[in-house]
Amino acid sequence: MEKLAIKGGSPVRKEKIYYGKQWIDEDDIEAVESVLRSDYLTCGPKVEELERMLEEFTGAKHAVAVANGTAALHCACIAAGIRSGDEVITTPLTFAASANCALYCGARPVFADIDPKTYNIDPDSIRNHITARTKAVIAVDFTGQAVEIEKIKAICKEYNLVFIEDAAHAIATKYKGQQIGALADMTTFSFHPVKTITGGEGGAILTNDDDLYMKLNLAHAHGITREEPLMEDLPHEGPWYYEQILLGYNYRITDFQAALIMSQLKKIDKFVARRKEIVTKYNQEFSKIPEIIMQNEIPESDTCRHLYIIRLDFDKLNCTRREFFDAMSAENVQCQIHYIPVYWFPYYQHIGYEKGICPNAEEVYKGILSIPLYPKMTDQDVNDVICAVRKIVDYYKK
Ligand SMILES: Cc1ncc(COP(=O)(O)O)c(C=O)c1O
Incomplete structure (x- = not known):
């Protein structure tokens, strides 16, 4: 099994890639x-x-x-x-x-x-x-x-x-x-x-x-x-x-x-086409990984994705989300979490909101990770992200 960068192995990429980025010409x-x-x-x-x-x-x-x-x-x-x-x-x-x-x-x-x-x-x-x-x-x-x-x-x-x-x-x-x-x-x-x-x-x-x-x-x-x-x-x-x-x-x-x-x-068609291309590739690859739960789409939505979220099934993985997130960072793929349920924030807690009021949102939150998605990503960038996810899933799968 390939050694994770966080465990001293070599990272999938040399340079860090972030979850989102503008394209300015x-x-x-x-x-x-x-x-x-x-x-x-x-x-x-x-x-x-x-x-x-x-x-x-x-x-x-x-x-x-x-x-x-x-x-x-x-x-x-x-x-x-x-x-x-x-x-x-x-x-x-x-x-x-x-x-x-x-x-x-x-x-x-x-x-x-x-x-x-x-x-x-x-x-x-x-x-x-x-x-x-x-x-x-x-x-x-x-x-x-x-x-x-x-x-x-x-x-x-x-x-x-x-x-x-x-x-x-x-x-x-x-x-x-x-x-x-x-x-x-x-x-x-x-x-x-x-x-x-x-x-x-x-x-x-x-x-x-x-x-x-x-x-x-x-x-x-x-x-x-x-x-x-x-x-x-x-x-x-x-x-x-x-x-x-x-x-x-x-x-x-x-x-x-x-x-x-x-x-x-004026260039939105180009941005949308590339985002869709990347999403199609991610969908193809991640739907083959049983440890990842895919986000469903309603047929009415022809979606230009702003975020690509993978949801990890921790019944099938021997790690926490924090360990997965840190392992991705060490591979030089910087993820984000979208979002912490709003009413969990101290401000909302102080004005009377209780945790537990939206169980589906809280359950989904526990497993989600936003991986890089932006139109300027190269095919190599996309492949690196897929490789990093696969490498970490393979390492931690039960
Ligand atoms: C769903 C949603 N609504 C509203 C906003 C606020 O937009 P802005 O950052 O332009 O104020 C954001 C920003 O990220 C958002 O994600």
Whole structure:
């Protein structure tokens, strides 16, 4: 049996590979540079251009570009009218922002459990957690796979809830042939560097609803308007006049970030194709390993995977997840864990959440490991990752 690097053997690779990474070319740099040489660094034409481009890409009627995916979720909650006393149902297997955005508005996040096969929020569990206080559902397209949109939409319609789709992982995923972005009441994106396209930071909210669009525009820019139909004190004094009509934030994105996102969006087909190629190869190889439990996909989702997760079956392995994770690092394959259940964090524990409330999410969490997935990976990188996983499984298998 091959000796693991952590036990003194030679590593599968010489250089470390990370779980995610951006792909920046000269055209991206030129796009940013040209904005830096222009008159507008913020509040300029590139932000609006990006919004129109996102509308065209997703088929949504309106897009609002913002500073990051967290700001996008916060604005969506404000536009949904979420406030103190309300409850918002979301998943625990997500980045904290998907739940924090409800807390920002004074509401209480309520955690529905996941489907243990797809790792996405389970629509039946959503239904079981609805109360008279429930105002919205924030469903996360975890790893890029679309949630069960039709079922969640039907529940939201039945109980008059706002459906917010956190698609931070899922730009370019299609549900029943339609791009993610125009299917929920509001859909949010993140353009963090590990995501499918990046602006360094950046985010967006998409909606087909004119009223939500108006509120999103206000929420991300101090609650200030220059539109006369929205003003109270008319006629006004002159062209400098504006009104603040609600309490908003400065969640603006800069023009040079918008230019970078547009430059990346032009190349999204290439990024998606390569991500899919790598996922196909991983699926082929890992489905042959009985110690690995595969993530199921619903047939409705044509997924552009942001994350590739292997779930280790510790009934069949003589090691802990920590030992597996450390062994991968020693082979120079740096993994991550997505995610620690949100309500396990001390902050959530201190405000009254108990462990054990979502048993499926907690069970899945114990076995998962995110391995490298990004379009710039070479075939050699992909093979190295597969070799490292095989080597460690072979070493520890019972
Ligand atoms: C599911 C999910 N929602 C929201 C966010 C927040 O996005 P951002 O980092 O752009 O604020 C992230 C970020 O990783 C995420 O993974």
